[in-house]
Amino acid sequence: MTIAHTPQASRVVLTLLMQQMHANLEGDVHGGVILRHIDESAGIAAHRHCRRRVVTAGVDRMTFDAPVKVGDLLVVEAQVNQTWNTSLECGVRVWAEDLSTGEQRRVASAFLTMVSLDVTGRPTAVPPIQFVDADDERRAQAAQLRRDGRLEERRRLQS
């Protein structure tokens, strides 16, 4: 069986009903609930891409753009933007959908670096991503700039 390593092949869309147990003291959905689903969806997309266990090495540009109400659907979409040696970047976008009207609002987004691990738990090579269209290439170029910034920051903190 040939395994495709395009962004589309590993793309994940989670759809979840937000309930009272997900609320914070204000009655809106807790940010930690949204963050958990962001991490989970990125982990699934990365695992699908690598067909190996992955761990989250970092989360950046995490934004909460609008509140999510109890009763909304949370729609979490994750896809692999770019791959390197043992790591890859997943971009995640989150919408809240009003079940009655179908209206969707963008509520959060983040970029996650996931690292592929071998059976001993050491970082191991990830399959190179295969781009299909200009959008894939545009996202990969933006991911490369973010990676350069992350590595620079990592070097600065380690020195």
Ligand SMILES: CC(C)(COP(=O)(O)OP(=O)(O)OC[C@H]1O[C@@H](n2cnc3c(N)ncnc32)[C@H](O)[C@@H]1OP(=O)(O)O)[C@@H](O)C(=O)NCCC(=O)NCCS
């Ligand atoms: C992520 C982890 C495996 C990296 O281990 P390490 O010994 O630092 O490994 P390396 O230095 O060889 O880095 C491995 C890859 O991770 C990347 N990386 C490591 N730390 C990173 C960070 N903070 N941000 C972005 N990328 C990072 C490196 O750039 C490298 O990628 P590359 O091979 O594609 O260039 C290790 O730090 C770890 O196990 N962290 C805990 C993960 C975890 O528990 N997550 C939460 C639950 S899933």
